């Protein structure tokens with residue numbers, strides 16, 4: 001039995017970690033592997049959707065059936081999302097986007113000179129929030145990786161970003177959820193608060209989409 005409930009739908013998914021250059025050899029990034037995002041890409045394709053995948057640094061393999069667009073930095077991800085968002089029915093922001101970029105990143109390798117080095121970080125634009133502000137906005141799902149007061153923070157995120165659903169990932173437990181093959185999440189929308197118990201990311205992805213189709217589509 002194949003679920004084809006996304007046939008004819010266009011889905012844009014961001015995934016993986018963005019990389020913010022300090023100089024040509026050093027960068028700031030995070031632990032995201034892109035595995036949860038790729039599980040969603042694969043599940044959407046299986047369900048008949050036409051998928052665009054905008055990906056940063058990942059440790060998992062791409063699906064050749066999606067339109068795969070690589071990016072390095074959060075700024076590049078923002079540009080590529082905005083270039084491709086028109087006509088999309090669903091936007092899933094699964095990427096771990098760096099909140100900051102390095103002001104005055106250097107073109108040459110920074111040399112040590114025995115003194116302190118101070119990096120100034122400037123805030124990156126919020127891609128998900130910007131998509132949610134579009135006049136013709138797709139239905140938007142965001143992710144929230146939290147370590148404290150997780151439910152409260154995720155609910156606030158749902159409201160502040162203006163998205164239709166938030167998938168809460170409790171990462172307080174030794175990076176549970178990052179770079180592993182299993183996940184446990186809570187699906188949050190205005191009317192729903194539904195726990196998806198620990199299982200493979202493949203199964204979690206299917207469950208997220210099942211609930212999403214029922215609740216939001």
Ligand code: C5P
Pocket residue numbers: 014074093094095096097098099124125126127128129141142143144145157
């Ligand atoms: O605010 P926070 O980073 O916790 O929000 C996480 C959600 O917002 C994720 O869905 C992430 O992909 C998205 N996000 C984004 N652009 C940013 C920061 C986060 O799209 N600059």
